[in-house]
Amino acid sequence: MTAVIKRARPSVAADPAHWSTVPALALLLTLVCGVVTLALPQYAAVTVLALVGVVFVVGMQSFAGNSGIFSFGHVAFMAIGAYTTAITTIPEATKKILFPGMPEIALPAPLALVAGGLLAALVAALVGIPLMRLNGLAASLGTFALLNIVYNLANNLDAITGGSTGVSSVAQGLSLTHALAWSAVALLIVWTYQQSGHGLALRAAREDDVAAQSLGVAIARERHISFVVSAFVCGLSGGMYAQASGSFSPSSFFLVATFGFVTMLVVGGRLSLTGAVLGVLSITLLREGLKVVEQATQYTGAVEIGMSAAMLLTLLLRPLGLMGTAELVFARRGESR
Amino acid sequence: MQYLIDVLSQGSLYALCALGIALTFGVMRLINFAHGEFMMVGGYVLVVAGDIPVWAALLSSVIIVGFLAVATERIAFRPVRNADPETMLVTSFAVSFLLQSLAVLLFGSLGRSVRVFPPSITGVMHIGGLNIRWLDIITVAVTVTLLVSLMAFMKTRHGVELRAAAENFTVARLLGVKANQVIGTAFAISGVFAAATSIVLAAQRGLVEPTFGTTTMLFAFIAVIVGGMGSLPGAVLGAYALGLISVTSQALLPLGLRQFRDAFIFLVVVLILLLRPEGILRGHAARVRI
Incomplete structure (x- = not known):
């Protein structure tokens, strides 16, 4: 007999199933955009990029949150979209x-x-066939390998990608309203998936893979579906990034970007859609604040140090992030969702 | 022959780094992304040490990195020890970026030049048509020395405890192995290996920068995965196999495809993960228990 080791798992009491999560989050983002447009017009560009981040992190959440597997490869999908x-x-x-x-x-x-x-x-559907059969750590490492392969290809397929210098003069046409609309679309896609039977089955597998399997959940297939859905949303965000920034290079979609997005998801709460949105907003706020400090004090690196510190503190003090498993909803006083 | 020397030298470098990673993976299932930054700190110690005698610089590098590794475990990894492996992986990711940005803050993002060994032993020896760099000999010698010491250590009481913990952590604790102590030991040794890797790497490159350790660490990871997670002999085997693959592909791939070498290597990783998820030599820590 081998010893029985129970892996520590995030335990979730109830499933987030209130209808108003997407409208509430869309309203929150609209309010943020309204405040920026009226009071801080110099931050309009930053806000557009933050909304690109919202689309990406929400996309990543639909895989990482429901399957429980951290992905280090989703930035590769962003690159493909871009x-x-x-x-x-x-x-x-x-x-x-x-x-x-x-x-x-x-x-x-x-x-x-x-x-x-x-x-x-499409790429996710293909690479997912082998990758989604892997478990836990091996899957995380597999997605990391995917990131490295796409980075290497983007760097060296000069004819199609422009090589390591990257691409410039993409028409910049992503307004704040457009970005807001796409964020709402992304939220809706991910929420619909989360509420579907597939989403539920995958969360069951996240909580206890053996029990879920014995109840007839084909884990690899459910993971694969989630992987494809999230890749679509992340690809969307890549296209938005291209239209927002106008130029980019392979290194825009490598370790630094991966770290930034993983930080947002971890800080916000990887099990919650609201967490994904709040993570992007709070980390963007922190980053912009630290940039001001950096310019005032001439210390380069303050931004990165602040972000890694935020991530470490979250992991140590509040492992499930700001939101935990809670979601933002409209609810009457006294009505507990 | 020349080819064999290149494989040995490259493989030894990966082996040094991979052993450090495999040690901590064995005892606590932590894939330590920050290992590359331990190496970077070792490199900067050599930069700062500057003109003091070689042995003193090397010694201080080993001590400081060993201490840093133990301190990191205390501060960052101990609180998440019971979380799932993915959370620990993300934690090490954060530590890695924290150390890297601290290096940018202190030393700037540009490289600092460093000369580890006096010029007299950085030359090339010509023996019967072979070009043997002194550095290759040093690399292999350091690796062999540390490997032999590690094997000797594994026979001591602490070594046996470490092996027991890597085999089955819970049972080892039930039998009286102190968790904090054994993990601390693993990190200290891992730090020593990181320092040794950084010395060899600094001597090869002559330049230390904030991303000094990243590339080597990524390849060492591959070695650990290919060899068998948590298995120390597997890590060494995987490292030399990787040295073989990278030197061979450099020599055999047609010029047009050579730039895609890294993509090929990562493709091999995915294939190995699929065909033998537990690696060539199966590590006990990698076995999934229900």
Whole structure:
């Protein structure tokens, strides 16, 4: 007989199932955007990028939160979305001069985003076949390998990606309203998945894989579905990033970005959709605050130190993040959801 | 022959690093992303040490990194010890970035040059048409010395406790192995290995920067996975196998594909994870218990 070791698992009493989570979060984001537009117009660009972050982290949450597996590879899907959008929206004339090797496909901006998401989902569907059969740590490492492979390809397929210098002169057309609308779409997709039978089955497997399996949950298949859904949303965010920033390079989608997004998810709470949104907002706030400090004191590195400290403190003091498993809802006083 | 020397030298470097990672994985299932930053700190100690005698610089590097490793365990990893392995992985990710940004703050993001050994032993020896760098000899010698010491250590009381804890932590505790002590020991040894890796790496590169340890650490991870998680002989085997793969692919891949070497290597990792999730030599810590 081998000794029985019970792995420490996050234990969740009830499932978040209130209808108003998505409207409440959309309202919260709208309020943030309203405040920024009226009072802090110099932060409009930062807010657009924060909304890109919301889409990404919400996408990552739909995999990490429901399956319980930390993914270090989702930034690769963001890269796929960004490159797809860049390739399909850079004007024909510019493309001939700067990137003669790029395929000549042109799409209108919103369709380009969806195309990026679909391509990311396709890649996830393919690489997920082997990867989603892995468990726990091995799966995390597998996604990390995926990140490294995509990074290496983006760096070296010069004809299509522009190599290590990256891509520039993507049409910058992502307004605050657009970004807000896409965030709402992402929230809706992820929430719908979370409420579906597939989401429930996957959460059951997260809590106790053996019990879930004995009840007929095909864990690898459920993980695979979640992986594809989250890849679509993350691909979407990549396209948004391309349209918001106008230029990027392979290193925009590597370790630093991965660390930033993982920090947001951990600090906010990886088991909660609200946590994903709040994580992005609070870390963005922290980052901008520290940037001001950095400029005032001439200490470079304060931002990174603050972010790693925030992540470490969260892991040590509040392992499930700010939100834990709670969600933001509209509820009448006295009504406990 | 030349090829064999390259494989040995490269493999030894990976082995040094991989052993440090495998040690801490064995006792607490922690994949320590911060190991590369332990190496970086070791490199900066050598930079700061500057003109003091070589032995004193090396000794202070080993002591400081060993101390840092133990301190990191106390502050960051002990509180999350009972969390799931993924949470510990993320914690080490955070520690890694914290140390890296501290290095940027203290030393700037540009590299600092360092000369570990006097120029007289950095040259190349020519023996019968072979080019043997002194550095290759030092690398292999350091690895062999540390391996032999580690094997000797494993025979002592603390070593037996460490092996028992890697085998089955709960039972080892029931039999009177002190958890904090055995994990502390593992981290101290892991720190010594990190310092040794940093010395070899600093001598090879002559430059220390905040991302000094990252690449080597990533490859050492692969070695640990390929060899068998938590198995020390497996880590060494995996490291030399990786040295073989990377030197061979450098030599055999056509020029156009050579830049994709890293992608190939990570593809191999995924394949190995699939075919033999527990690695070539199966480590006991990797076995999933219900």
